[in-house]
Structure formats: structure tokens, C-alpha cells
Amino acid sequence: MCFFKRKNIYLIKSFESDYHSMGTYPSQPALTHTGNYRINCFINNFKSIPIDIIYSSQSKNNVNASKMIAESLNLELSEKNILSDINYIDLGHWSGKSIQEIKKKYDDDFEGLMTKPNFNKRYIAGGKETLNDVKKRVNGGLKKVIEGTGANILILTHREVINLILLKVLVIPNEMIWKFSQDHGGVSLIKYDAEFGYSIGYINRIFV
Secondary structure, eight states: OOOOSEEEEEEEEOOOBHHHHHTBOOSSOOBOHHHHHHHHHHHHHHTTSOOOEEEEOSOHHHHHHHHHHHHHTTOOOOGGGBOGGGSOOOOGGGTTOBHHHHHHHHHHHHHHHHHSOOTTOOOSTTOOOOHHHHHHHHHHHHHHHHHSSOSEEEEEEOHHHHHHHHHHHHTOOGGGGGGSOOOTTOEEEEEEETTTEEEEEEEEEOOO
16 A cells, blocks of 8 residues: 555535435435536546545435546546545434425524534434534544545545534634535545645635
8 A cells, every 4th residue: 555645635515416406405316407517617627637536425416426527537436435434414304304394393403503513412303423423433534535545535525524624624613613615516625744734725616
């Protein structure tokens, strides 16, 4: 295994799918026209960058998008690189419901999660994770990526995962988790140096 002392980690937020356009939480969504367009823009901009490896969360949307990107950039998305560590929070009974439905039935929990998040509280009915649980597995997934091969790395994942990584890199409090906007297909560049640690290249950049 060849370990690179310096790595560029490109964190990509899920490209737009029909659940985003309909305002529901995910349950096997398909990419929209806009989602496909942004994937093509991303590919065109990254053809000149020697990407070594691609990782994806387990969501159908992200796996399909990762396969499209991998094929265009002459990469392979192997099963071992589809990581549960970088999945979104377990949505429990919220899965497949619209934001309006969730607010109607679970308004206090939704409001608490999005405005004053307690990382030790399980907000989501039927969900198995707190934000602290997600934070621990995301940090574990990032450690695997850092210790793995490749100097230029793509990770296709979700807003809370990207924001949790930004909290770690910037060393800022947990309650800042929702202060970073993440557009569909937006890319954040995290730089890692074995001697000096992490730094930020850019956050939520849209390629056109």
C-alpha cells in the first residue's frame, strides 16, 4: 500500500434527486434532470485532475451517481468503497415523508434537531442514531480514507456528513453543524498533510 503524506479529499453533496425536488426524505430516489446536468458539469471539470479513488455512501442516488463519475474518470467503484460510515443519519419513521408531514407529527423534535441540536439526543422517531453516533462513524470513515491509498480522493455523501467533517477540520463547536450551506452537487475540498493536519481548500463550490 502506498501512503501519500498529502491528500486532497473532495466531498460532494448528493446530486439532486426526485426526493429533493418533492421535499421528502429519501427512500430510493432517482436523479433529476438538474442532478444529471450537475454530474456532467462535475465530470467535465475534474477530467484534468488525477483522481485516484472514489467512495460513496450506500444511498441509491449516490451509488448511481458515483458509478457515472467513476466510469467517466476511468475509476472503479468497488463494493468495499461503498461505505456505511458516510451514510446520512438513520431516518427511522421519517424516511419517505415530506418535511411538512414530519413537522406536523414531530415538530418539536424536528425544530430541536435543526435549530438547537443536542448531539446526545435521539430526535428521530424509530431512528437508531444520535448526532454523536453519526459523528463517531463519520470520523471513523474519514480515518479509513486517510489511511488508505490515493492522493486525490472523491467522496459522494450527504450534508450532515460533510458538515461533521468541517466541524472536525475547523475545530468548532457541534452546534455549528447546520451553519454551512451545502447545495446539491456542491464540492468541498479538504486538504490533509501528515505533518500539519487538515486545512480547507473551499466549501460548497458548484462546477458549471
